[in-house]
Every structure is written in structure tokens, then in C-alpha cells.
Amino acid sequence: MEIKIYTSDFKLEWDNFVRNSKNGTFLLYRDFIEYHGNRFRDYSLLFFEKGKLIALLPGHLENKVFYSHKGLTYGGMIMSKDTKAKNILSAFEYLTVTFRRQGIKKIVYKAIPHIYHQQPAEEDLYALFRNKAELTERNISSSILISEKIKYSELRKRGIKKAEKSDLKVKKSDNWEGFWKILEHNLQTRYNKQPVHSLEEILLLKKKFPKNIHLFTVKNADKDIVAGCLIFETKTVAHIQYIAASDEGKKKGATDLLVDHIISEAYPDKKYFDYGVSTEDSGLYLNEGLIEQKEGFGARATVYDIYTINL
Template sequence: MLTIKKYSAEYKKNWDELVAHSRNGTFLFFRDYLEYHKEKYNECSFLFFKKGKLLAVIPGNINEQIFYTHEYLTYGGFIIDNTLKTADILLLFELLNKELRVLKIKAVVYKPIPFIYHQIPSQEDLYALFLLKAKRLACDISSSVFECKKIKFSNSRKDGIRKANKAGLVVEESDDYAGFWKILAANLQKKYSTLPVHSLDEITYLQNHFKQKIKLFVVKQKAEIVGGTVLFITGKVVHVQYIAANLEGRVTGALDLLFSELINTVCVSCEVFDFGKSTEQAGTVLNKNLIFQKEGFGARGVVYETYKYTL
């Protein structure tokens, strides 16, 4: 019989061990990642046990009588042990919903973990959401390259690579987050009047805690950074968290060279190279220029969805 407990700090080790050995978890669900900005939200996460053994967890927060899984994560939901089956997942939802009703929660916003992050198939939660008559709130399109089935680069991307090589650009791993953040912040401010989701202090803190999971690769012209990307390495998936190039980098094809090196050399041991979303406003607006660039590297569509159901 499965039982539920609300998360508290005494369960940190148990939580992290479950995530590490789960069939659909990534390092974004480790407590050190979840809690780097814990002052921003009202924590409400749960653990699920069977005969004293932890078999599932769900990270969450509460905002205005809505339970989110998680409001500050790109994706979330139940992180589960290999032994759990469909009936068990339905029971997890039943236990969670019962507990949330006690807390006077009126609705749940659930962000399923995209299939590319699953170690083995783990979409039982989508079936549970169907039974709960959940409404899809968002459908964002990301673009991924599968190592086992690569598509050739487009001519425009090949032209960019030739420009970069002619200009003498070089790709290298770096720890100069401050230098890259100047380019990234300037681009986001100019294009969207916004700032990176992570501040420089936050990304530096996270990289110090997850040195093998968060990496920066830059393109240099001589000693100057002209472009770069921050990668989140989540087991089988390399996810592009940030991309940016300055004017010189854009003119000389810096990003074309960068992603050619990453896809074809640096990241070949990973099964999926995910460029991230190219949509805004819950997926209703497609950034055609952005997805054109990603698809030029042979990337194709993977959706990141968000659902809501009432209690």
C-alpha cells in the first residue's frame, strides 16, 4: 500500500537517491537545484512510500490555491521508481489529490517530463491526466537531434561554418560565465526587454554544485568571446539552456561552428541534443527565425506540455 508524506529537510538524502535511480528524473530535481531560489516560492513537495521504501516523489509549490509541479521548472511531475506500474501511478495521483484537498487546493498545474528525458517509458502520468479530464494549457515546441539518426545540416548552416573557419574562430569549454553573461544579457535586453532566467550569481552557484551537469562552451576570436552556449547535461540528454552571440559572432558564423562541434564531436556520447523551446505565450507564438536556425542543424520537434485539472 502506497503512503504519502510531505517533504521536509530530513528526507533530502532519500529524495536525491530516488531521483538519481529513477526512470525519468534529471538533476533539476535534486534538492540543491530545487532550493537555490526557494525564497521565491511556497514549497509543497511530497514523497510516496511502500512498506518503508521510497518509490516516488513530486516537486511542487503552491500559489493562490493552485499546486504547481513546479512553477519554477521547465518540466516536472512524478519522478518514479522502475517498479511502479500504471495502477500505481493512478494511485499516486489519488493520494496526491486527497492530500491537496485537505490543504484547500482548488487545482493542479502539471508539467509532464518530456519523453526524451525518460530512461525507460514513463508516460503513465499522461494517461492519468486524461482520466482526470485535464485541460492542456500549453504546448511548446522544442527541437532535438537524435544521435542515432542525424539529419544533414542545411546549406545556410554549412555556409556559417565555413565563415567561422575562415575567420579563425575556435570552440572551447570555459568557466568565464561573466564574459558570456554580458553578451547574453545584452541580447535578451535588446530583443525582448528581459533578462536571463538565472542571474550570473545563480548560474555560478548552480555550476559549482553541478560541475559535470552544467557546462559553458564558447567561441573565441583570438582571446575575445564572440558567442557561446550553456548546456544542461541530464544523462541521455544534452539540453541547450542559453545561446548567445555578439555582432561579430553573428557575422562570422560563430554559433554554426559551435553547434557543429558540439553535435558532431563533444556530445556524441549522449543520445539526444535538445535545443530547447522556440515558442512563446504558452506555445501559441512560434519564433520562426529561432526554429529555422535549430532545424538547420537537423533538429526536429519535441513538445513540452502543461496541463491543468481541478480538484
């Protein structure tokens, strides 16, 4: 086993491996990882066995801790369809030995949730167990297996009907600024927070990944935006990254209409719809009102897990 530190010379090889992997998504291409600029000290790794690339591990170093990856929704081992359990056990063995020699104190590892896998790809979870990893954070997202949808609740059905009676319409949109104003206002008013991405960052990512990042908006009869959502589309998942509605949109059921459109019309052939997490404080607090709204569409729990290996 040979481990190499990522440099820009590996960019083409890295991206090609992600593209053909069994669990990679566009969030793990180098252009996405590197949009953060200098916020993270990149320390991504490539694993070779007998000269063949078998796995990638996006990551960065901070205070003698290796993170995979603070700037990403998920990190963890990216594996080819030929990668097997013994390969990943060997990769973890070499990784932990190497990190101990380098004085690195721990590994913080965000596993890729199973809904993003194109093939079964949980060899890393077994390797984490074998290396006495501790589950240190678990967040609940709400997902729908689209081919086996659960019926909507009556409350969600009423919201959709209210929106239709109010003559609201959903369409794919390029009015990023209009949506961003609603999103920023909601986050600032309710949580005193800003979106994780700035508008400039999202526009940059949209330019680099036009087939994966999409905006849908809801307009009223006067053609004003009253709600919108930003979708991150992978091979298996349509994931809501941001969703927000104006006061008018909330009163008229715009969010219900929008989510139904994403599930039933925009992505009816996608394997999963993922509505995003409803937890805070490293998973220790569940926003019950928020998850109840998502469960009203028939969404059920998918966990986003973070593990720690103390070296």
C-alpha cells in the same frame, strides 16, 4: 498509499531516489530545486506504498494552486524503474482526494519530456488523462536523435564554413562573466529581458553540479569571446539552456560553429541534443525564424507540456 510532505530530513532519500529513477535529472535534486530560496513555498511530496517509496512530486503552493513546478523547466512525477501504471493511478487518486480536502483548487503539472527518460515513463500522462486533466500549454523545443542525425541545411553548412575561414575556435570555458555580458546585452537589446538565472545563481549551480553544467565559448583570432552557450547535461540529453553571440560572432557564423561542435564533438555519444523552445505566450506563438534556424541542424519537435487538473 501514504503521502508525505518533503522536509530536509528526506533530502538524502529524495536525491537517491532521483539518482536511481527512470526519469529524473539533476534539475530535480533538492539543491537545484532549492536554489530559488524563498521565492516558492515548497510543497514537494513523497509517495509510499506499503512502506516503499514509489514516486516523488516536486512542487509548491501559491494561491491554493499546486504547481509542479514554476521554478523548473519540468516537474511532474519522478518514478523508480519498479513503479508501474497502477501505482501512479493510485498516487493521483490519493493526491486529488487529499488536495480537495485541503481546499486546493487545481494542479498545474509540467510533464518531464520523453527525451529525458532513461526508461519509458509516461504512466503519469495516462493518470492525467484518467483525471480529466486539460492540456493548457504546449511548447515546441527542437531536438536531435544523435545516432540518426538529419543532414544540415546548406545555410547552416555555409555558416560553419564562414566561421572556420574566420579562424574562430570553440572550447569549453570558465569565462562565465565574458559570456554573460554578451547574453545579457542580447536579451536586453532584442527582448528587453534578463536571463532567467542571474550570473550568481548559475555560478552557484555550477559549483553544486560541476558534471552537469558546462560553458562553451567561441573565440576569434584575438582570443576575444564572440559567442557561447551554456549546456545542461543529463544522462540522455545535452540541452542548450542559453546561447548568444556578439555582433562580430553573428557576422562570422559563430553560432553555427558552436552548435555543430556541441553535436558532433562535445556530445557525439549522447542520445539527444536539445536546442530549446521556440514558442512564447504559453505556446500560442511560434517564432518561425528561430525554429527554422534550429531545424537547419536537423532538429525536430519535442513538446514540453503543461496540464491542469481542476479539483
